[in-house]
Amino acid sequence: MSSTRQSVLDGLFDFLRIPSVSTDPERKSDVLRAAQFAADALRRAGMEEVRLIEKEGRHPLVSAEWLHAPGKPTLLFYGHYDVQPAEPLHEWLSPPFEPTVRNENVYARGAVDDKGQVWIQIQALTQLMAERGRLPINVRVLLEGEEEVGGEFIEEYVASKPAHLKADAALVCDTEMFAPGLPTICTGLRGMVYGELHVEGAKVDLHSGIYGGAAPNPITAIAEILTKLKDAGGHILIPGFYDRVRPPSIEERAAWSRLPFNETEYREKEIGSSELTGEQGFDVFERTWARPTLEVHGIRGGFVGEGAKTVIPARAVAKVSARLVADQDPSEALRQIQEAVKAATPKGVTAEFRFLHGAAPSLTDPSSPFIQKAAAAMDELFQNKTVYIRSGGSIPIVGLFQKHLGIPSVLMGFGLPDDNLHAPNEKFHIPNLFAGIESVKHYLTKLGQ
Amino acid sequence: MSSTRQSVLDGLFDFLRIPSVSTDPERKSDVLRAAQFAADALRRAGMEEVRLIEKEGRHPLVSAEWLHAPGKPTLLFYGHYDVQPAEPLHEWLSPPFEPTVRNENVYARGAVDDKGQVWIQIQALTQLMAERGRLPINVRVLLEGEEEVGGEFIEEYVASKPAHLKADAALVCDTEMFAPGLPTICTGLRGMVYGELHVEGAKVDLHSGIYGGAAPNPITAIAEILTKLKDAGGHILIPGFYDRVRPPSIEERAAWSRLPFNETEYREKEIGSSELTGEQGFDVFERTWARPTLEVHGIRGGFVGEGAKTVIPARAVAKVSARLVADQDPSEALRQIQEAVKAATPKGVTAEFRFLHGAAPSLTDPSSPFIQKAAAAMDELFQNKTVYIRSGGSIPIVGLFQKHLGIPSVLMGFGLPDDNLHAPNEKFHIPNLFAGIESVKHYLTKLGQ
Numbered sequence: 001m002s003s004t005r006q007s008v009l010d011g012l013f014d015f016l017r018i019p020s021v022s023t024d025p026e027r028k029s030d031v032l033r034a035a036q037f038a039a040d041a042l043r044r045a046g047m048e049e050v051r052l053i054e055k056e057g058r059h060p061l062v063s064a065e066w067l068h069a070p071g072k073p074t075l076l077f078y079g080h081y082d083v084q085p086a087e088p089l090h091e092w093l094s095p096p097f098e099p100t101v102r103n104e105n106v107y108a109r110g111a112v113d114d115k116g117q118v119w120i121q122i123q124a125l126t127q128l129m130a131e132r133g134r135l136p137i138n139v140r141v142l143l144e145g146e147e148e149v150g151g152e153f154i155e156e157y158v159a160s161k162p163a164h165l166k167a168d169a170a171l172v173c174d175t176e177m178f179a180p181g182l183p184t185i186c187t188g189l190r191g192m193v194y195g196e197l198h199v200e201g202a203k204v205d206l207h208s209g210i211y212g213g214a215a216p217n218p219i220t221a222i223a224e225i226l227t228k229l230k231d232a233g234g235h236i237l238i239p240g241f242y243d244r245v246r247p248p249s250i251e252e253r254a255a256w257s258r259l260p261f262n263e264t265e266y267r268e269k270e271i272g273s274s275e276l277t278g279e280q281g282f283d284v285f286e287r288t289w290a291r292p293t294l295e296v297h298g299i300r301g302g303f304v305g306e307g308a309k310t311v312i313p314a315r316a317v318a319k320v321s322a323r324l325v326a327d328q329d330p331s332e333a334l335r336q337i338q339e340a341v342k343a344a345t346p347k348g349v350t351a352e353f354r355f356l357h358g359a360a361p362s363l364t365d366p367s368s369p370f371i372q373k374a375a376a377a378m379d380e381l382f383q384n385k386t387v388y389i390r391s392g393g394s395i396p397i398v399g400l401f402q403k404h405l406g407i408p409s410v411l412m413g414f415g416l417p418d419d420n421l422h423a424p425n426e427k428f429h430i431p432n433l434f435a436g437i438e439s440v441k442h443y444l445t446k447l448g449q
Numbered sequence: 450m451s452s453t454r455q456s457v458l459d460g461l462f463d464f465l466r467i468p469s470v471s472t473d474p475e476r477k478s479d480v481l482r483a484a485q486f487a488a489d490a491l492r493r494a495g496m497e498e499v500r501l502i503e504k505e506g507r508h509p510l511v512s513a514e515w516l517h518a519p520g521k522p523t524l525l526f527y528g529h530y531d532v533q534p535a536e537p538l539h540e541w542l543s544p545p546f547e548p549t550v551r552n553e554n555v556y557a558r559g560a561v562d563d564k565g566q567v568w569i570q571i572q573a574l575t576q577l578m579a580e581r582g583r584l585p586i587n588v589r590v591l592l593e594g595e596e597e598v599g600g601e602f603i604e605e606y607v608a609s610k611p612a613h614l615k616a617d618a619a620l621v622c623d624t625e626m627f628a629p630g631l632p633t634i635c636t637g638l639r640g641m642v643y644g645e646l647h648v649e650g651a652k653v654d655l656h657s658g659i660y661g662g663a664a665p666n667p668i669t670a671i672a673e674i675l676t677k678l679k680d681a682g683g684h685i686l687i688p689g690f691y692d693r694v695r696p697p698s699i700e701e702r703a704a705w706s707r708l709p710f711n712e713t714e715y716r717e718k719e720i721g722s723s724e725l726t727g728e729q730g731f732d733v734f735e736r737t738w739a740r741p742t743l744e745v746h747g748i749r750g751g752f753v754g755e756g757a758k759t760v761i762p763a764r765a766v767a768k769v770s771a772r773l774v775a776d777q778d779p780s781e782a783l784r785q786i787q788e789a790v791k792a793a794t795p796k797g798v799t800a801e802f803r804f805l806h807g808a809a810p811s812l813t814d815p816s817s818p819f820i821q822k823a824a825a826a827m828d829e830l831f832q833n834k835t836v837y838i839r840s841g842g843s844i845p846i847v848g849l850f851q852k853h854l855g856i857p858s859v860l861m862g863f864g865l866p867d868d869n870l871h872a873p874n875e876k877f878h879i880p881n882l883f884a885g886i887e888s889v890k891h892y893l894t895k896l897g898q
Contacts, residue, residue: 023756085758091653149756176659190658194757203721204540207871208744209639209842210625212772213683213727213736215720219745219767223672224681232673232795234662271664272652275797278662287662295657296668297760298751303768307472307598308643308805309534310770310843311746311871318668319752321759323661346681348724356757393658394759421656422760 005434009106011041012119012433013099015081016108022059022082022149031059031145034081038062038118038143045126047141049164058153059145065164066125067138072448074138075370076167076407077125078397079118079174080147083110084422091424105427112415116428117173117436118143120414124440136448140167144397147174150194150357151396158400169370170401171443173436175391175413176421179260180429183378183439185371186411188289188390189398191324191361193334197222197341198317201349205302206312216348218316219301225351226318228344229337230294234278234287236322238340241292244327246363248290252388256285259387270417289390292333293323320353323392330358359396364408370447374410377443381435393421412439454883458555460490461568461882462548464530465557471508471531471598480594483530484509487567487592494575496590498613507602508594514613515574516587521897523587524819525616525856526574527846528567528623529596532559533871540873553879560877561864566622567592569863569882573889585897589616593846596623599643599806600845607849618819619850620892622885624862625870627838628709629878632827632888634820635860637738637839638847640773640810642783646671646790647766650798654751655761665797667765668750674800675767677793678786679743683727683736685771687789690741693776695812697739704837705734719866738839741782742772769802772841779807808845813857819896823859826892830884842870861888 020034021027035052039062043050047064054060059082067074086096086109094100096109106116121141128135142165144154158165175186201216230236248256263284267276278287287293301316303309324333338353345351364371366388375386391411398409414436420426469483470476484501488511492499496513503509508531516523535545535558543549545558555565570590577584591614593603607614624635650665679685697705712733716725727736736742750765752758773782787802794800813820815837824835840860847858863885869875 023754023758025755084760085752085754085756087752087754087758088654148758192658192759194759201722204869204874205537205872206720207842208742208746208770209641209772209840210866210870211720211737212742212744212841213740214715214725214733216722216724216726217744219748220675220679223675223745226669226672227676230669266663271655271660273650273665273797274799275665276663277665277795277797284663288660291662293657293661295661295666295759295761296672296751297657297758298753298762299668299748299765300753302745302747303534303536304747304749304766305472305534305536306474307534308768308770309472309536309597309746309871310641310643310744312744313747316748317753319757321657321757323658346726348722348726350723391658392661393656417659420653421659422758423654423656425653 008123012116015115015119016099016110017097019097020082020145021085022146023085031082035060035062035145038081038122041122042141045122046129047125053157055153061154061157062141062143064141065139066135069135069138069448072137074140074167075447076165076170077121077139077141078170078172079121080114080144081118082145082148083113083115084148088424093425104430106430107425107427109426111426111428112419113421113426114147114174116433117414120173120433120436120440123437124444127437128441128444136445140165154397155400158404161404165405167405167407169407170409172395172398172409172411173413174395175411176415176417176419177413178387178389180416181382182384183382183386184413185375185386185388186391186413187366187388188326188363189361189395190392191328191330191359191399192321192394193324193330193337193358194321195353195355196317197225197320197351197353198315199349199351200315202312202314205314208310208312211312215312217312218349219313221346221349221351222299222301222316222318224346225341225344226296229340233280236292236294238336240336241333244329245292246326248286255388259389288392290325292325292328294320296320323394324361326361326363328361330360334358359394360399362398362402368408370408370410373446374412374443377446378412378439381439381442457572461565464564464568465548465559466546468546469531469594470534471595472534480508480531484511484594487511487530487571490571491590494571495578496574502606504602510603510606511590511592513590514588515584518584518587518897521586523589523616524896525614525619526570526588526590527619527621528570529563529593530567531594531597532564533597537873542874554876555879556874556876558875560875561868562870562875563596563623565877565882566863566885569622569885569889572886573893576886577890577893585893589614603846604849607853610853614854616854616856618856619858621844621847621858621860622862623844624840624860625864625866625868626862627836629865630831631833632831632835633862634824634835634837635840635862636815636837637775637812638810638844639841640777640779640808640848641770641843642773642779642786642807643770644802644804645766646674646769646800646802647764648798648800649764651761651763654763657759657761660761664761666761667798668762670795670798670800671748671765671767673795674790674793675745678789682729685741685743687785689785690782693778694741695775697735708836708838737841739774741774741777743769745769772843773810775810775812777810779809783807808843809848811847811851817857819857819859822895823861823892826895827861827888830888830891
């Protein structure tokens with residue numbers, strides 16, 4: 001490995017060593033350290049006006065610019081330097097914040113989501129500046145540290161339409177390639193409503209022998225509520241929930257049907273379960289990209305220690321989210337969920353869905369020249385035809401850039417389907433790191449021609 | 450308070466200070482200390498052959514005897530010196546293992562269940578011996594330290610029918626009075642099957658955006674299974690589960706209907722919920738004493754930390770038990786539950802109900818002279834007519850004494866309905882401690898006449 005490649009990796013590894021878990025208040029100083037790390041790297045690249053945009057109680061934004069290409073387009077780079085929590089820790093084969101290389105992959109929390117891809121952007125800028133002393137187009141950078149907790153600060157900031165975010169398009173590197181070696185642009189993202197379902201029964205924990213048969217059980221109640229929100233076939237039972245769902249076009253469905261996809265392999269190797277689940281009558285792409293879903297992320301109630309305790313707990317809580325698709329509206333979906341929870345609450349308990357955060361779904365037009373040139377750059381570099389897919393995940397910034405800045409987002413992603421996003425043993429494929437850097441360089445060059 | 454009363458209380462408080470939580474492997478030495486404490490007190494009372502019966506990996510039994518009343522009956526005293534876990538600790542108003550007196554109650558884990566009632570037995574023997582130099586009948590004592598974890602050791606021991614357990618009846622002090630001042634004998638107990646419901650889906654935690662709509666969710670699956678085991682009306686849906694349930698007799702129902710009971714007060718003050726739940730068509734006594742139930746004691750799965758994590762967890766687990774009534778059989782009930790779980794398991798996950806422990810239900814005949822004399826002793830002491838009730842709880846030893854030793858058990862209990870059994874702020878009403886000691890003394894005297 002050349003010394004340049006090694007130094008690119010060394011920098012990424014230092015970035016990954018910072019446990020910038022934005023959900024964890026105790027990691028606040030680590031999140032700040034990651035912001036400073038990214039800012040320092042942008043300064044070293046030769047970017048200008050590099051600064052942290054700070055606000056009390058918020059993780060900072062990192063802002064930078066280079067605007068010395070008059071007459072050329074301006075591209076706004078977006079990424080996030082915060083990461084998901086690493087739990088459950090015992091399932092990691094190597095420590096989540098000590099990047100470890102195995103089989104051409106670097107394993108660490110944030111490797112692919114999104115520090116590795118932020119590093120692609122920073123390194124592309126670093127190398128272009130080093131090779132040419134300038135960039136082929138104007139570039140602005142806006143990184144956030146709250147993507148994994150709802151991104152409220154960046155939403156507020158973008159909504160204020162600051163003059164120095166003026167750009168022609170955004171470049172977002174936070175998605176994945178459909179398959180190894182297959183360049184991919186993502187044109188649609190799901191939105192989300194995330195909250196906690198709190199259920200309370202008796203005033204205190206009760207003895208299940210004495211009171212079992214007469215006292216309400218919040219765990220049973222939460223189970224009943226959940227099964228009334230979604231049926232066993234994966235169909236959401238919340239009234240009106242599907243009303244605004246826009247079906248994919250005939251062309252989009254046709255393009256999806258040409259994607260290389262082996263459902264058995266997907267089920268066995270990616271998911272690792274005996275069967276796929278979800279709504280009848282929709283294929284896997286439509287179920288995960290173009291249909292809303294309702295998932296329970298965690299649940300806790302009563303005694304979960306070792307052994308047996310015969311208690312009827314006083315309360316239980318579940319973390320629940322709905323993924324939304326165009327043209328669903330997060331506020332309306334929240335209202336629908338809250339009303340459905342109310343209607344599904346069995347007697348003897350109270351239940352409340354407490355909103356934590358939301359994001360609008362997005363759909364972009366692949367005929368935009370910014371998307372067409374990105375595809376052309378990757379076609380040449382990968383020697384393979386770029387495919388257009390959607391993602392089932394949520395990148396709220398895409399909807400915000402559209403809404404407040406009026407610009408489309410180009411989602412060039414270099415993750416792979418088996419990168420264990422949000423899970424133990426998250427990884428990033430090292431060849432994709434370098435292909436990503438070359439792709440972004442090539443794209444900027446094309447935009448500058 | 451006289452110095453005798455104070456010393457009775459001091460002894461109990463020392464007993465309560467020992468955190469003999471049998472479910473917690475780290476408390477093993479504390480459980481042993483509680484056994485030694487009880488043995489020492491029996492020795493000081495003047496009991497003979499006092500010893501710990503020990504076995505590797507088990508909490509010891511405490512055994513004692515006094516057999517110098519030829520021609521008189523022999524009564525086997527039973528109680529347990531282990532206690533439930535104290536969690537959730539933050540709900541205790543005073544530390545669970547530092548007994549604290551408020552309003553004539555002593556608050557501590559184990560105050561009523563069962564150290565306070567074991568202390569009644571030991572103090573009755575102590576005082577009779579001190580007052581007369583002898584006991585009016587023959588007495589054997591067998592205390593266990595595993596009542597809260599299934600009582601396997603005592604089951605094994607009693608099943609071996611040791612000669613020195615030979616007795617005419619057992620005296621069990623581990624139940625409650627129906628109301629303050631109302632002497633009570635319990636003639637029926639529910640049995641139990643306790644286990645863990647393990648559900649596994651994908652091989653690792655998955656990103657709910659990428660895979661939501663196609664991957665199985667073990668929390669949703671556990672919710673589906675639970676709602677298929679019991680309907681929203683509290684009726685258990687497990688095939689065959691009610692087949693052996695023996696309905697209470699007309700006389701028993703009539704006696705229950707005469708018990709002083711205010712359902713509104715029970716709901717508001719004891720349970721503290723907006724409505725009572727449970728099976729349609731059965732009153733509260735029948736639902737909690739004579740009908741089987743299925744309860745979830747705890748549940749855990751996925752991310753339950755602060756904030757939002759968008760994960761589809763790989764597994765979830767719930768602690769689940771069924772209370773059984775005569776003539777249900779724990780082994781058969783376990784088989785029925787396991788088969789019902791299998792049938793209720795949705796596609797894409799595996800589910801397994803792992804047995805932790807079980808107990809047979811019991812029903813005793815109130816016409817036994819041992820029960821009639823106990824009632825007569827309490828009638829005189831409390832100046833109130835003793836009532837016969839059942840309990841919804843499980844005291845497995847009662848069924849074991851019947852099965853292996855062929856003796857009936859007399860369940861004289863001195864707890865009160867608001868004693869917070871198995872819950873934070875467990876207490877014992879101090880006047881009941883002393884009334885209990887007098888009752889046991891008076892009962893033994895009557896049996897010796």
